[in-house]
Amino acid sequence: MYDNSKMVHVACALKIHKIAVETDILPFPYCDNVSKHRLQLARVLSNHALYNSAYLDSVSKMNKSDSSSDDTSMSDDDHEMTWIEWFCRLKGNEFFVEVDEDYAQDDFNLTGLSQVVPYYDDALNVILDEDDQDHLGDDESALLETATQMLYGLIHSRFLQTNRGIQALYDKYSSGVYGLCWNEHCEREKRYVLPIGSDIVGQSHVNVYCPSCGECYVPRSSKLQVIDGAYFGSSASHILTLQYATNMAIGSTPSYLPLLYGFRLFPGIRDMISERNKQITNQVVSK
Numbered sequence: 001m002y003d004n005s006k007m008v009h010v011a012c013a014l015k016i017h018k019i020a021v022e023t024d025i026l027p028f029p030y031c032d033n034v035s036k037h038r039l040q041l042a043r044v045l046s047n048h049a050l051y052n053s054a055y056l057d058s059v060s061k062m063n064k065s066d067s068s069s070d071d072t073s074m075s076d077d078d079h080e081m082t083w084i085e086w087f088c089r090l091k092g093n094e095f096f097v098e099v100d101e102d103y104a105q106d107d108f109n110l111t112g113l114s115q116v117v118p119y120y121d122d123a124l125n126v127i128l129d130e131d132d133q134d135h136l137g138d139d140e141s142a143l144l145e146t147a148t149q150m151l152y153g154l155i156h157s158r159f160l161q162t163n164r165g166i167q168a169l170y171d172k173y174s175s176g177v178y179g180l181c182w183n184e185h186c187e188r189e190k191r192y193v194l195p196i197g198s199d200i201v202g203q204s205h206v207n208v209y210c211p212s213c214g215e216c217y218v219p220r221s222s223k224l225q226v227i228d229g230a231y232f233g234s235s236a237s238h239i240l241t242l243q244y245a246t247n248m249a250i251g252s253t254p255s256y257l258p259l260l261y262g263f264r265l266f267p268g269i270r271d272m273i274s275e276r277n278k279q280i281t282n283q284v285v286s287k
């Protein structure tokens with residue numbers, strides 16, 4: 001029902017816009033036949049970390065494999081799967097939780113998103129399974145699918161800061177969905193991590209945060225490294241650690257102790273080295 005194979009068209013649009021920006025020419029040679037919304041979406045997505053061409057190609061390949069496997073194991077209940085359930089079960093989207101539909105239906109929770117996401121009304125209808133895309137062409141349908149995933153990601157970031165969102169995040173955390181910490185001690189003690197991102201679209205990809213050692217790491221899977229950090233925000237993981245502090249090993253991992261010939265290094269040695277490097281850099285720049 002939900003096929004992302006057409007999303008590869010977006011990669012072409014992004015490449016065209018990238019060349020246009022670099023060469024200072026018109027974004028689309030056939031601009032007269034392209035709606036303003038398509039131009040706006042191309043500009044937004046050209047700087048969007050999630051929808052680069054590599055990601056789109058991988059999504060297209062994953063959806064083809066998913067559709068072939070689903071044909072052999074599809075049950076009657078699968079026909080009633082909502083868009084949100086389908087999206088969260090895609091390979092590479094394991095970090096996402098399922099946003100409650102009543103939350104997405106509340107206009108108060110979506111304040112300001114219509115100014116950020118093109119095709120906002122149509123994208124919201126797709127998320128709520130009220131879509132009617134018969135009036136759209138192939139290219140516009142592909143762009144709408146991309147905008148729909150962008151809108152869901154931004155709604156998802158807000159939902160994670162609610163009680164139901166925190167509970168859903170904790171359920172995945174306690175089940176080990178987000179994986180183990182990269183720290184040697186944490187990995188040995190089987191300390192799980194949480195997804196953490198930023199509050200600005202396109203600023204960074206999603207990372208993982210370990211409450212045990214207090215460090216952030218790059219996700220182990222390369223598929224997760226292309227998900228925009230704005231889809232998770234910078235606060236949800238810390239809200240969870242405060243709410244479930246008694247159930248988590250917060251700060252239990254001992255810090256690494258650097259030794260030199262068996263003696264502890266001066267605690268401020270890192271700051272001294274950092275300050276010295278800054279001075280050297282400033283001297284080189286001034287020359």
